[in-house]
Every structure is written in C-alpha cells, then in structure tokens.
Amino acid sequence: MAAKNPYDLLGVAKTATDKEIRSAYRKLAKKLHPDVNPDDAASAERFKEVTAAYNLLSNEELRKQYDSGAIDEQGQQRNPFAGAGGFGQRGQGPGYNTGFGGFEGFGARGGSGGGRMGQDDMSDLFGSLFGMNTGPFSGGMRGGMNRPPVRRKGADIQYTVNLSLPESLRGGLRQLPSGTKVRIPAGIRDGQSLRVRGKGEPGTGGGPAGDAKVRISVRPHPNLARDGDDLHLRLPISLGEALRGGSVRIDMPSGAVSLKIKPGSNTGQKMRLKGKGATGKNKVRGNLIVELVIMLTEAELAQADDTKQQIGDENGAVLRQGLIGN
Template sequence: MSDDPYAILGVKTDASPEAIRKTYRKLARKLHPDLNPGNTEAEEQFKNVSRAYDLLNDPEKRARFDRGEIDISGVERPRQRYYRDFAEPSADQAYTSDAGFADFDADDILSEIFGRRGRSTLKRRGADVRYQLSLDFLDAVNGATRLVTLPDGSTLDVRIPPGIRDGQTLRLRAKGEPGQGGAPPGDALIEIGVLPHPVFRREGDDIHFEQGVPLREAVLGGRIEVSAPAGPVTVTVPKWSTSGKVLRLKGKGVPRPDGTAGDAYVKLLIKLPDRPDPELERVVAAWPRRV
C-alpha cells in the first residue's frame, strides 16, 4: 500500500483542489462498499482513497504533508525538538470527549520547581498527539468503534458517538506522550473526517435522500419500504404522488446527545417496471392527451 496520497488518487503533486475533488468523486463512485457488496479489494481501495482525499482536501494538512511534517495518516513525523517546542499551545479550541459532545478547555502546561536538597526538578505534562480518522457516512450517523494505532505501535479502540460531525475532534485523556518528572501524560486528539455517501446527504441533523416508488403505488397509494440511515422503514405513499414529492420520516435522522434525533426526508421518484409491459402501454395510450 502506498503512503503517497497523490499516488493513491493518481494526481500530480501540484493538482488543484478541484481536480483532487473531481478525481476522488470518480473513484468513490466506483469503489464505494455500498456499490460493491462483498468485494473486499474494492473496500480496501476505497478506504485508501478516502484516507488520501481526507489529507489532500485539507489545505493545512496537505501543506504539512508536503513539508514532511506528517505522514498520510496525519501522524507527526519524528523531528528534532527545540526549547520553543515546550511553549504552551493555544487553548482557544474546544474538543469533544469520546463519551459525548461536551467541550473541554485545553489543560495548562505548568512547570513546578522544587528546592528540595538544593536541587530543582522540572515537571512537564506530556505533549498531545493528533490523529486524523476517516469515517463512512453511516458510521458517523449511527456511531461505531474504530481501531487507532498509536506511535508506539499499540492500538486503541475509539468509540465514535452517534451523530458526530465532519471536522469534530475527539479528546482521549492521557493517551498522548508521557509526561516528564512525574507529570501526567498528554491527550490524543482525533479529528474526524466524514466521507460522502452516494445516497444520503446530511443537512444539520436531518438526512435527505431519494427513493424509487413503483407506478402502481404512486397512482393508487400504498406502503413501500425505504432504506433510511438507521435501517429499513415502511412508509405510506399517498395516492397520486408525483416524482419529487417529499415525505418526512420523523425522528429518523441524525441522533443527538440528548436522545432526540433529526428527521429524514425522502424524495419519491416514480419507477417504471424493469421490463416493458404491453398492458401498461395500452392503458397509457388510451389516456386522453392534455396540455
């Protein structure tokens, strides 16, 4: 497996953001697991393509990769450390715990000097480590558990809370670099990237998608099964439902931390039989022409 996101996507290193997005969409439509059920090779390729796009689609991450500061997974590459590296980081960004969406202030880095026996001991909290984690759309909506590999080679199961958003950061306490002089370790900060889905589209906490409906149910009304994000749902199609009619599925959208959920909106598209139906053609031909 290549560690070069440009090679994985098949674009040049000076490719424009639009060219990168266009290439990714083309590959995603071809390799997405929902469109290749049971094809493990396509699934693995899709994961690699998504990981490469997650990095190159972010200007800051792309620039850092080009400078050799991070690898394709967003993990810091080893570098020489200087005194200025121990300066206190910015604490103006809020993070989310892996137990929910509560915000936390960044911990202050304190240096404590002890004069015991004429010697001073420097205590320094361990540095935070940052990761990027790409999630499938439905895993972000419904929640999941993902395995993250730490710099020392150990692994960590990360619980993804339902409804997490693209760009949100999970904070895992004490999973960063070890502290100095008995100080506590730093934290692991995992930035989430949510991959697009070929069918579902998220707007806030609501989900929008399209669903084919047989001509009979569109004309006479009836009940059909639709594939909502959380699983199949049976809905009632009113009589004389034309293409473009939108049905609201209350509470079938994105889960919220308080136990409620957004709604799902399904746009109906009239679907003709897969094979020509002579009887249907005769019935339609007998309809009066209207302007």
C-alpha cells in the same frame, strides 16, 4: 552496555531537520507505546530509549553539545575534569565556583548558548528531559542538584477519522493508527472533534501523557443528506408503486422505518417522518424528509411496449409549460 547513538535509535541521519526528528519519533512512539504493547518488556525498554534520544536531539542546545562531543548519548558531560586546575580550585568568573577548577559547562562562554548556565539550570534541564540524576552533577554540588525532575505533560497527537454518513449516524468504536480505540457517538457531525485523554505523547519528568485529538470527516452520500439534525432521502419508487400506492420499508442506519405511499403519487412529492432523523443535542432526533423519485424498472419498460403507442407526445409538452418563466 554502551549507550546507543540517538540518531541510530530514531533512524535518522545526523543532518536530519527538527521536523524529520519529530516525525521519526512519533512513528516509533505509536509503534512502541506501552498501551499498544502491554506486558512487553522489550518494547517498553525500546520506547524509553527512543524517547530519551528524542529529548536529546529535539533540544537545539543539547544536540549541538552532543554533535560536538561535549556530552554523551545519555546527556552526561564527557571528561568533566578537562581544563581543570585540580580539585578545590576556583574558576575565573561567575558560575565557576564548582570545586572542579576551570570547568566550563553547557552554555559556557564560547558555546551557542551565549552565556554560562548555572548548576540549578543544568539540573532542571537534564531532570526535565531525561527524568534521571545527571551523572557527575548529581551529588556534592551546591544549588539543590538532587531536586526532583520538572514534570511536563506530553504533547497531543492529532488524528482524522473518515466516516460515511451512515457510519456517523450509527456511531461505534474506531481504532486509531496507534492502536487506541475511540468511541464515536451516534449522530456526530462532520468537523467535530473528540478527545481521548492520556493517549498522546508521553510526558517527561513523570508528567502525564498528552491527549489524542480526533477530528471527524464525514463523506457525502449519493442519496442521503444531513441538514442540521434532519435527514433528506431521495427514495426511488417504481411506476406501479406510484400508481397503486403501498407500504415501503427503508433500512436507515438507526433502524428500519415504514413509509406509506398514496396511490397516484408523483416524483418530487415529500413526506416527513418525525423523530427518524439524526441524533442531536441531548439525544433528541431530527426528522426524516423523504422525496419520491419515480424510476421505471426493466420489467415496467418491457410491459409498456403494448401501451406506449396509446400515450400521446403532447403530455410532455404540458409538463414543460412555464419551465423557465419570464
């Protein structure tokens, strides 16, 4: 079967930049990775093809050689005997004692590499990029051309997971765009990062895969805020609850809590519930600090029609005394 054009495999133009090639590969790798498609032989084969294409085009020297027609899609020399004076002849300078005559390989004089590349260098280069023997260079040449490919760990992939404040307090499982699932610990903070080992880009030459690095971004909440491991909650209560007192149930992310309101409570009063805050270091929880906010309900406003005339306007003036100060 004929080898496939690496540009077509990655879905990029021949004029694509390094950034465009890298972006195209990452999208395909996330879609075709064996972890995302277990037991899918077609996806696994396609994954190998796009990885080989990326390894070829992401290397500046190899890309130039391919574009000029010096190597094929598999990274093998085209017409390796071109310019040779016959088997057994020697070249004209250092690095040419190959037994193929005047063969000039990758990085040879006149190429963009600026100098001749030795046989061992070519072996390491092809082995590390493609993890395979290098065609006409794989046997019969001096310099250890059958050495195993160089192992290299794959690159890490960066992700961001956006959570609401309650979600960050509860924790749980989240799925990344690659399909990998990551466990979010309860009480994680905004800006913290998690690492999922082996879920990054694949390695080369049999090297391990990179890691997935997950940054946590926590959205602000209108009524709940976090300060260290303490939580601050603005709790609306009705006028009747403020006057008569009573017990109020609050459904927090970690479970329901009960709060006792004293008769005659007022807006701005605060109560502290120990150990009901966020989960911190060593799973020690902070405190929940509740600030009361009296809000008139529609029913209370309707009932106040009979009594509002009995309440003088001077009460408001008393509240505002010393508001600004000197």
